[in-house]
Each structure stands twice: as C-alpha cells, then as structure tokens.
Amino acid sequence: MRAVVYDRYGGPEVLRLDEVATPRVDGPDGAGRVLVRIHAASVNSWDRDNLQGAAINRLALGPLRPRVRILGGDISGVVEAVGPGVTRFRPGDEVFGDLSTSGWGAFAEYVAAPEAALTRKPAGLSHRDAAAMPQAAVLALQGIDDPGDVHGGSRVLINGAGGGLGSFAVQLAASRGAEVTGVDSAPKLDLLRELGAEHVLDFRAADFTRSGSRYDVVLDCELHRPITDGLRVLADGGRYTVVGGALTRILGAVLRGRRVSRSPSGQTVELLQHKPNYRLADLGDRAASGAIRPAIERVYSLDEVPLAMQRMCEGLVVGKAVIAAR
Numbered sequence: 001m002r003a004v005v006y007d008r009y010g011g012p013e014v015l016r017l018d019e020v021a022t023p024r025v026d027g028p029d030g031a032g033r034v035l036v037r038i039h040a041a042s043v044n045s046w047d048r049d050n051l052q053g054a055a056i057n058r059l060a061l062g063p064l065r066p067r068v069r070i071l072g073g074d075i076s077g078v079v080e081a082v083g084p085g086v087t088r089f090r091p092g093d094e095v096f097g098d099l100s101t102s103g104w105g106a107f108a109e110y111v112a113a114p115e116a117a118l119t120r121k122p123a124g125l126s127h128r129d130a131a132a133m134p135q136a137a138v139l140a141l142q143g144i145d146d147p148g149d150v151h152g153g154s155r156v157l158i159n160g161a162g163g164g165l166g167s168f169a170v171q172l173a174a175s176r177g178a179e180v181t182g183v184d185s186a187p188k189l190d191l192l193r194e195l196g197a198e199h200v201l202d203f204r205a206a207d208f209t210r211s212g213s214r215y216d217v218v219l220d221c222e223l224h225r226p227i228t229d230g231l232r233v234l235a236d237g238g239r240y241t242v243v244g245g246a247l248t249r250i251l252g253a254v255l256r257g258r259r260v261s262r263s264p265s266g267q268t269v270e271l272l273q274h275k276p277n278y279r280l281a282d283l284g285d286r287a288a289s290g291a292i293r294p295a296i297e298r299v300y301s302l303d304e305v306p307l308a309m310q311r312m313c314e315g316l317v318v319g320k321a322v323i324a325a326r
Helices: 045-052 055-061 127-131 134-144 164-175 186-195 227-231 247-260 280-289 302-313
Strands: 002-005 016-019 033-042 074-082 094-098 110-114 118-120 155-159 179-184 199-202 215-220 234-242 268-271 296-301 320-324
Touching (some): 016 302, 045 055, 074 110, 074 127, 074 134, 094 127, 094 280, 118 280, 127 280, 127 320, 134 164, 134 215, 134 280, 164 186, 164 215, 179 186, 186 199
Parallel strands (some): 155 215, 179 199, 215 234, 234 268, 296 320
Antiparallel strands (some): 033 110, 033 320, 074 094, 094 118
C-alpha cells in the first residue's frame, strides 16, 4: 500500500510517499482489530508536534527517532476485514475514528485499528467530512457542551478559533445561544463570522487580553502567553479552559489553576483532558443533519501531505485540511 512515512523528526521535508506492507488482521496479532480501507484522513496540530518531535511527544514516540512511521489520527473509510473477536463491525461497514491512542497511521491507504477506536459513520456524512471530525470536534464538544455552563446569554471567547477545533467550538457555542468572540489571524475571520461568531478579533492587530471585555468562558486553543494575561478577561465565576499551545505556557496554566480555583472570584483554570472518540457518534449525527459542519479548507492527495503539513506548521490552515487516500 502507499503511505506517507518519516524516519526522523523534522519539518515536512522529512516526509515521503512510499510503498509499505499492508497491515493484516487475520493472525493472532489481529485479535480485536479491524482493517480499514481509508478513504480520507485529516491533519491536526498533534501531527505537527509528532513530526517535529516536540519534547512531550517524544515520550510516547521515541526520544531520538519516531517508532511510529506513519502520522495521522483521524480517519474515515470502509471495513476491509476483521480480526478474531471483533463483534461490532463486518466488511463493508463505513467507519470513522481517532487513532491518536491506537498507533496513529492515518496517512496511508489502509490501517489496522482497534475495534474500540472506530465508530459507525452516518450514511449522510461523506468520508471527507467525517475524517475532519474525530479529534477536533470531540475536543470542541468537551470544551463547550460538556461543562454545562455555555447557554443563552453566555459570553464565550475562543482563541485560535479559525483552526479545526476552534471552528467546531464556535458552532457549538453559537448553537447554545452564546455570544461568541473568535480570535485568530485576519484570513480566518470571515469563516468565523459564517460559523456564528458575533465578534472577531485579529490577534496580530488587537490583544484580546486588553480589550476591556469580560467573558464567562474562554477556550484557549493556542496558549502562547502567560495565563495571567488571559485571566484579565475572565469574569468572576468564569472558566478558562486550555486545550493547546506552548508547553511552558500550558504547565504555567496548570500551576496557576490550582491557585485560581481557591480564589474568592470563583474563577477556574483547567487543562482539557482529551477523551478520544467521546460521543463521536452524536457529533457525526449532528454533522449529517447539518447542525454543524466541518470547515474544510482544501482536500489534499497523499503525495501532497508534506504541503498540508507545511501549511499546518505555518498556521495557514483555515479550518481543516483533509487528505484523500483514494
């Protein structure tokens, strides 16, 4: 099969399209696993961090060189074969899912995935739309829907709103009646308005932490400043949720959060703990009904994965970059 592989950490230039063995699930090692013929995958910031060998990612992937040669967590495709013990799927079923805790491997024509990492794809949802959802939409749901504090009249700010996660978060918050402010670079602001943001800010032209506005919920997808700056805009009793950003800033937020949660203001700071594939079936149904939509910037072929990764590394992707495997 064709797959995009890498053997050392670096930039997009270390990626190459190669012929590798197609995985099998018909032996003892295939117990509980499903062979999926991938139709589409998508790019996430975790793929960038895995590619570049970010310090925390090396703990899982290998300190000097990556043990996993094929990047990519989000997939959508068709079941080709099932291994011993698989009960939920059979050949021909359409599935999608997040493989970030299951060995990665999405930037290829086939992958052998654990049965538990897959969800049945709604018939009304295309493979390309489905592939854009697993990581980003689940994180958005965890940050907006789950806490139960976003409702009509809530003031919500989403930093990094023009990426994959942020674009879903804007829609989920707006659908709950919140007044949404989206922060990102100028080329992404039109998309944010289309998705339901009432206010948009270009982070290069305005510092949202000095805007004078206060928010009930801040979802920070790109924390690259001290958390104390962000707390300036958090209302009393508000929640500041960190999803991604610079490792040093995230660690600072975790430490600060322990103190903030005990303050008289009732503010809380939390680091979102990703739950892969959590309520993915529900999100798929919402997308199939048109209640939310994946904001796909462009569809790339497998041999264009280095280009897609380059755009991700440079922060140029508007919404999601999708990879067509066939």
